[in-house]
Amino acid sequence: MAALILEIVIDVVSAALMLTGAGFVLAGAIGMLRLPDFYTRLHAAGVTDTLGAEMIVIGLMLQTGWSLDTVKLALLGLFVFLTSPTATHATANAAYKAGLKPVLTRFRPRGGDGEGGAS
C-alpha cells in the first residue's frame, strides 16, 4: 500500500515538474516572438529555457527510478545547467561588445499587431 502511494506521489510530482517545465519552455518561446529587442529575447530564451529543461529532466529522472538512465539524465541536466547560461552569457556579451544597445524606451507593439498588451 505504501509503495503504491509512493508511486502515485512520484507520478504526480514528476508530471507536475514536467508540465511546469513545458510551461516555462512555452513562455520562453512566446517571449522570443513577442519581446522587443535582442537582450529581452535572450532573457526569455536563456533563463526560462534553462529552468524549463532542468525541470523536465528532473521529472524524467523521477520517472526512471534508480537505474543507469537516472545517472545519464543527471549528467544531461548538469550539462544543460552549465552550458545554457554560459551560452546566454557569451551571446549577450558578444552583442554588447559589438555595440548593440538595448532598447530602453517604452515598449510599443509594432503597428498592426497591437492586440496584446505590453506586459
Place this chain on the structure above:
Amino acid sequence: MNFDYTQIFDYALLLMMLAVGVAVIRLRNLFAVVMLTGVYSLLSAAWFVSLDALDVGFTEAAVGAGISTVLLLAAMLLTARECAPVKPGRHWAALVVTVAAGLALFYALPDMPEYGAVESPANSGVGMDYMMRTADDIQIPNVVTAVLGSYRGFDTMGEVFVVFAAGVGVALLLTLTGGRRREEDE
C-alpha cells in the same frame, strides 16, 4: 489502419525542416544560413531518433549540427558575410528539374513499404539475416558495430580513407607549407 500518434512528431519535424530549408534558400546573410544549416541538422537528428534510427541521429547531431556548423563558420570568416543578390528568372531550369524530381519521388512513394513493416526489404532479407547471425558470428550485442566493424569492414576502411583524403586535401590546399607558414604570419 491504426494511426500512430507519435507520427505527429515526425510530420511536425519534417514541416520544420521544410521551413528551415526554404529559409536557407531565401536568406542572403551567410551567418544566418550557416546557423540555419545547423538547425536543419539538429531537426533531422531529432527526426532520425523519432524513427528509432539512433545511430544515424547520433551521427547527424555530432557531425551535422556540431562540427560542420563550426567548420562552416570558420570557412565563412574567410569570405564575405553577404551573398551577392541573385537575378530572378535565371533558375527556371532548376525549378523544372526540382519539380520533376519531386513528382517522380511522389510517384514512387506508394511503392515504399509502410514504416516498420515486417515484410519490408530492410526487415526481411539480408538485414534480418545479419541480425540473426551476429549473435553467433561476432558475439557483440550492438549489431550496427558488428556490421560496420566486421561484416563490411572493407567499406568502413573505404570511409576512413575518404575521411583521410578529405583531411589531406584540406591540408594540401590550406596549409601546404606546414609549420613554416604560421611563423611567417607571426
Place this chain on the structure above:
Amino acid sequence: MAPHLILRVVAKLLIPLILVFGFYVHFHAKYAPGGAFQAGVILAAAVILYALIFGVDAAKKAVPPWAVRVAMAMGAFIFAAVGFVSIAMGANFLDYTPFHPNEALARGQYIGIVVVEIGVLMTVTAVIIAIFYAFAGRSPEITEEEW
C-alpha cells in the same frame, strides 16, 4: 579580470567531460549506439572548444599540428594493416577470425573490431582537428574587444 572568465571556467569544467564522453561513446559501442566516427567527432569537438575559448595557438600547443598529421595517417594505416595482418595469417582481407584461437566465442572478431575502431578514431579525430586548424589558421584574428 581575465577576459571571458565565465567561458574559461565553464570550458575547463566541460572539456574533460566531453573527452570522457567521447571515449565512452567509442568504447561503449559494443552495447549502445555510437562508435569511432561519432567518438572521433566528439573528441575533436573538445579540442575545437579549447581552441575557441583559449585561442588557436594554445590549442596548437596542446595538440600540435604534426601530431594531428601523424595520427591522421596512422589511423588509416592501422585499419589497412589489420587487413594485411589477417592476410598474413591465412584469412581473407579484414577477416578477424584468426586473431584469437577461441573461435567459439569469436574473440578474434572482438580483437579485430577494437583495433580497427581505434584506427577509425585516430583518423576521424585528427582529420577534423586538421580541417579546423587549416580554416582557423587563416581566419582574420578576432581581437579580444571584438568578441
